[in-house]
Amino acid sequence: MRAGLSWQSFKEMRKSWSGGLGTGVRQEYFQGVNDEIRVPTAAEKRGLYAEAGWRIGGLVAGEPDRIARMAGIVAVLHGLLPHFYWTGFYRVSGAALVIGPYQGTPGCARIAWGKGVCGTAWASGQTQVVADVHAFPGHLACDARSASEIVVPGRDAQGRVVAVLDVDSLVAGAFDEIDREALEGIMADWGEGGTCGKRACS
Ligand code: SME
Numbered sequence: 001m002r003a004g005l006s007w008q009s010f011k012e013m014r015k016s017w018s019g020g021l022g023t024g025v026r027q028e029y030f031q032g033v034n035d036e037i038r039v040p041t042a043a044e045k046r047g048l049y050a051e052a053g054w055r056i057g058g059l060v061a062g063e064p065d066r067i068a069r070m071a072g073i074v075a076v077l078h079g080l081l082p083h084f085y086w087t088g089f090y091r092v093s094g095a096a097l098v099i100g101p102y103q104g105t106p107g108c109a110r111i112a113w114g115k116g117v118c119g120t121a122w123a124s125g126q127t128q129v130v131a132d133v134h135a136f137p138g139h140l141a142c143d144a145r146s147a148s149e150i151v152v153p154g155r156d157a158q159g160r161v162v163a164v165l166d167v168d169s170l171v172a173g174a175f176d177e178i179d180r181e182a183l184e185g186i187m188a189d190w191g192e193g194g195t196c197g198k199r200a201c202s
Contacts, residue, residue, distance in 0.1 A: 037082065037083060037169070037170045037171055038082045038083065039082075039083040039169070039171050039173075039174045040081070040082060042176075042178055045081075045178045045179065045182075046178060048080050048081055049081075049178070049182035051080060052081065052182070053185065053186060055076045055080075056073050056076050056077075056186060056190055057189070057190070057197065059072040059076060060072040060073065060196075061190075061196065061197065062196075066192050067101060069190050069191070069194075069196075070089045070100050070163075070191065071101040072190075073089075073101075073165070073186060073190055074087050074089065074101045074102055074103050075103065077186075078103040078104070083169045083171060083174040084104075084167050084168075084169065085105075085143075085145070085146060085168050085170045086102065086103075086104030086105060086107065086142075086143060086146060086166070086167065087102060087103050087104060087165075087168075088100065088101060088102020088103065088104065088165075088166055089101055089163055089164070089165055089166070089192065090111060090118050090122075090163060091162065091163045091192060092122065092160075092162050092163060095112065095113055096110045096111060096112055096113070097110065097111040097112075097118055097122060098110055100163065100192075104143070104168070105142075105143045106143075107142050107143075108140055111140060115138060116138055116139055116140035117130055117133065117136060117139055117140070117149050117151050117166070118140070118151050118164050118166050120138075120151075121151035121152070121153050121161075121164045122153060122161050122164055125155075125161055127150065127152045127180050127183075128149070128150065128151045129150050129175050129176070129179070130148060130149045130150070130151075130175075131148050131175075132147065132148065132172050132173070133146055133147060133149050133168075134147075136149075145170055146168035146169070146170065147168075147169060147170055147171055147172040148168070148169045148171065148172050148173055148174045148175055149166065149167065149168045149169070149175070150166075150175040150179055150183065151164050151165070151166045151167075152164065152165045152180070152183045152184055152187050152191075153187070154187040154188075154192050154193045154194060155193050157193070157195075160193075162192050162193040163191060163193065165183060165186075165187055165191060167179075167183070
């Protein structure tokens, strides 16, 4: 016998909750973690990524569990970079990308091959830097407030894309070559399929 409230009873309680939580207010209900959104200057970005890269290495080096490494990467990046609104992993699973560790508002669970910015990064194997997501054909708006996005593929030893790191910002044009270079480096070392620097990942 199960303990606690059932999903059905949560649904019923939600209906009677005064004020309700219709689709219009749902997104506002999930406040972003990074409320004070600011795009750092180039010099600040370099400093913040230096700090992030160093902290991530210290946190996850030698950790054989891939989910634990991804969770550490996400927590450090999301906490340090003020222009990150949504930060997370999607892992290749069959014909879809399936959501992994993330921080921010609730993300879409699955993305098909070639769909949206994430699916395009998977299909092309190339980092996608999108200054205006609304101008990107097929962009998947998991949170309508996202304005710009960077998606970096991670590869296994055979060169196959096994995951993508997805970062969204509330500010248009928030990501540039500094973000690309830093995030590609972090993925190559510590992301799913990463080499873990000089230490073996597992
Ligand atoms: N916008 C992404 C979907 C994932 S969310 O941003 C969390 C895309 O178009 O692939």
